[in-house]
Amino acid sequence: MLLVSKGFKVTGLDIDVKKISSINNGKSYISDISNETLVNALGSNQFSATSNTEVLEKVDIIIICVPTPLKEDKSPNLKYVQSAAEMIQKRMKKGQLIVLESSTYPGTTRDIVKPILEKSGLLVGRDFHLAYSPERVDPGNKQFELENTPKVVGGITVDCKEVAVELYTKIYSDVVPVSSTEAAEFTKLLENTYRFVNISFMNEMAIMCNEIGVNLWEVIDAASTKPYGYHPFYPGPGISGHCIPVDPLYLQFIMKQKGLSSQFIHLSDQMNKDIVDFIVHRTFEIAEKEKPSVLIYGLTYKKDISDIRDSRAIDIFAQLIEKGAQVAYHDPFIPEVEISGERKQCIALDPQSISENDIVLILTDHSEIPSDLIAKHAKAIYDTRAVYKDDSLSKGNIKQLGNGLLV
Numbered sequence: 001m002l003l004v005s006k007g008f009k010v011t012g013l014d015i016d017v018k019k020i021s022s023i024n025n026g027k028s029y030i031s032d033i034s035n036e037t038l039v040n041a042l043g044s045n046q047f048s049a050t051s052n053t054e055v056l057e058k059v060d061i062i063i064i065c066v067p068t069p070l071k072e073d074k075s076p077n078l079k080y081v082q083s084a085a086e087m088i089q090k091r092m093k094k095g096q097l098i099v100l101e102s103s104t105y106p107g108t109t110r111d112i113v114k115p116i117l118e119k120s121g122l123l124v125g126r127d128f129h130l131a132y133s134p135e136r137v138d139p140g141n142k143q144f145e146l147e148n149t150p151k152v153v154g155g156i157t158v159d160c161k162e163v164a165v166e167l168y169t170k171i172y173s174d175v176v177p178v179s180s181t182e183a184a185e186f187t188k189l190l191e192n193t194y195r196f197v198n199i200s201f202m203n204e205m206a207i208m209c210n211e212i213g214v215n216l217w218e219v220i221d222a223a224s225t226k227p228y229g230y231h232p233f234y235p236g237p238g239i240s241g242h243c244i245p246v247d248p249l250y251l252q253f254i255m256k257q258k259g260l261s262s263q264f265i266h267l268s269d270q271m272n273k274d275i276v277d278f279i280v281h282r283t284f285e286i287a288e289k290e291k292p293s294v295l296i297y298g299l300t301y302k303k304d305i306s307d308i309r310d311s312r313a314i315d316i317f318a319q320l321i322e323k324g325a326q327v328a329y330h331d332p333f334i335p336e337v338e339i340s341g342e343r344k345q346c347i348a349l350d351p352q353s354i355s356e357n358d359i360v361l362i363l364t365d366h367s368e369i370p371s372d373l374i375a376k377h378a379k380a381i382y383d384t385r386a387v388y389k390d391d392s393l394s395k396g397n398i399k400q401l402g403n404g405l406l407v
Contacts, residue, residue: 154184206402238312240301298364
């Protein structure tokens with residue numbers, strides 16, 4: 001939609017015909033794009049969506065934004081990138097700029113995408129331009145949206161980079177050229193691995209504070225008063241989403257290919273499992289029942305979005321059931337969800353549904369959370385998001401992740 005707003009004529013290409021139909025009917029499935037925005041774009045004749053690959057022959061610029069998940073063994077799964085490149089090479093023409101934006105390990109653009117595209121008989125740097133520019137998207141963030149988030153760009157050749165920079169300069173307020181596609185690829189992995197390691201460390205500290213009787217939230221606030229050398233990170237119910245817990249394992253993969261390994265990434269990945277186990281254990285402990293009834297508030301991986309991809313809340317939900325708890329949930333953004341093969345419906349959040357459960361487990365801090373209502377009617381609350389950070393000590397039914405004063 002940003003491209004459309006800048007005057008570009010844009011076509012969305014996807015093999016999922018249901019998504020194409022939804023888009024062309026003005027129904028957005030992306031939380032950050034409203035139906036109104038989509039309808040206006042369609043009405044302007046500057047935007048359309050199709051599953052017909054013939055469109056690739058008619059455009060000047062192709063931007064690849066496909067998933068880059070993990071395989072079962074936690075190695076990179078680049079099948080969507082490879083499939084997209086194969087689709088493009090069958091239809092591409094001279095003079096096109098092709099940019100990969102999907103998160104991936106250094107070398108993907110040069111060693112995987114480039115050879116596939118050159119099967120067309122066209123050569124990069126002579127017949128077409130190839131670049132890499134990582135997506136930087138923070139769903140729900142109103143302060144830093146696409147346009148005012150600096151855009152990193154690297155090209156296979158200097159000319160490739162310059163052509164890509166020329167494009168993105170027309171769209172973004174700040175463009176950051178780097179020396180190569182590898183540098184641009186590494187930039188995204190470094191950003192997210194930095195967050196992954198530091199949040200994992202805070203989760204480890206949360207477990208420790210529970211044991212030694214210290215309030216980690218108070219400690220973080222105190223440490224944050226230091227005007228240099230410290231940046232706050234916060235504990236939570238596991239690191240979720242399709243980027244932050246995935247990208248470090250892409251980095252670990254390429255390190256292993258070079259005979260190296262990161263203990264930081266390995267330990268952080270393990271802590272991301274351990275914190276789920278800890279929260280499940282504490283939920284049973286706080287409820288003080290062998291088979292408690294649990295009401296979960298929030299399943300999305302961050303507040304005020306409708307995305308549950310790789311959400312640790314789903315893992316916690318499933319593990320609670322596996323261990324014998326009766327579990328219901330409320331999330332204003334998720335009307336239904338599948339847990340261990342069973343469909344679960346979002347229940348209403350009211351005094352009765354709150355009070356009839358042994359414990360309310362807060363896993364997402366949506367802006368609209370009725371914290372006073374929950375505090376008033378809940379038998380017990382386990383708050384993993386510091387919703388009650390300022391008043392929890394005065395309310396005996398509230399326990400917090402990382403607050404050892406409330407054990």
